[in-house]
Amino acid sequence: MNGEVRLYDKPECPFCWRVRMALQRCGVEYQPYPYDDPAHLQSWRKFAPANTVPVLMIDEIVITESGVMLEYLNDSYGDLLPASARERALARGVAHYADTQVGGAVRKLVFERRQRQPREWDQEIIAEAMQEWHLALPRLEKALLESDYFVAHAGIPDYVLASRFGLAMAYGMPPPQTPLLADWFDRMAKRSEFLDTSPGVVSEALRRGWQIFA
Ligand SMILES: N[C@@H](CCC(=O)N[C@@H](CS)C(=O)NCC(=O)O)C(=O)O
Numbered sequence: 001m002n003g004e005v006r007l008y009d010k011p012e013c014p015f016c017w018r019v020r021m022a023l024q025r026c027g028v029e030y031q032p033y034p035y036d037d038p039a040h041l042q043s044w045r046k047f048a049p050a051n052t053v054p055v056l057m058i059d060e061i062v063i064t065e066s067g068v069m070l071e072y073l074n075d076s077y078g079d080l081l082p083a084s085a086r087e088r089a090l091a092r093g094v095a096h097y098a099d100t101q102v103g104g105a106v107r108k109l110v111f112e113r114r115q116r117q118p119r120e121w122d123q124e125i126i127a128e129a130m131q132e133w134h135l136a137l138p139r140l141e142k143a144l145l146e147s148d149y150f151v152a153h154a155g156i157p158d159y160v161l162a163s164r165f166g167l168a169m170a171y172g173m174p175p176p177q178t179p180l181l182a183d184w185f186d187r188m189a190k191r192s193e194f195l196d197t198s199p200g201v202v203s204e205a206l207r208r209g210w211q212i213f214a
Helices: 014-025 038-047 066-077 085-115 123-143 156-170 179-188 200-207
Strands: 006-009 031-034 055-058 061-063
Touching: 006 014, 006 038, 014 066, 014 156, 031 038, 038 055, 055 066, 061 066, 066 156, 085 123, 085 156, 123 179, 156 179, 156 200
Parallel strands: 006 031
Antiparallel strands: 006 055, 055 061
């Protein structure tokens, strides 16, 4: 690896968090650059075409999409995706579904609860988010029938979904009614790459047994 690895980062961004988990898993040492730190704002703007985080500078390239970062880490260090084309397609499908279907529901809840005071929360939006969450999970449950993780020893779909689940639990989404997924999240939430890279809101919720909004 050449030079400093730099991650323009925002702790609570699920796209950044999954990349932090994968970097740690791959043993890549990196320098976090909080994107809104006045010292970094200008250089971040220069590298981020759509003004988004994460931005990863590694091996003298700049990557501005989290999905591409995860693929790069897999291509460079291995182990984040299965070996066969068939299994890789299935794993990527899980990651995509986790981000769109589950992620959409979580985003709705997080935005409502993070941006407003509790007395101003729109309960209809919250109920809708919770319903979408429960509808999205059974399809993922089936993928766990034969293994503990979506990719052996955890990989790209596990990090994508864990970043959504962690925030979901921290913002008071009801626990999954799908037992294999519930066990999967218990396992993920004990892994060092999850614990060491969690945003503050997730670490705090985990410390309180996810009882923040109960
Ligand atoms: N497709 C992008 C999405 C990144 C994204 O939407 N990041 C959000 C934060 S979660 C962002 O930077 N929004 C602009 C902002 O927060 O100022 C990726 O996967 O890297």
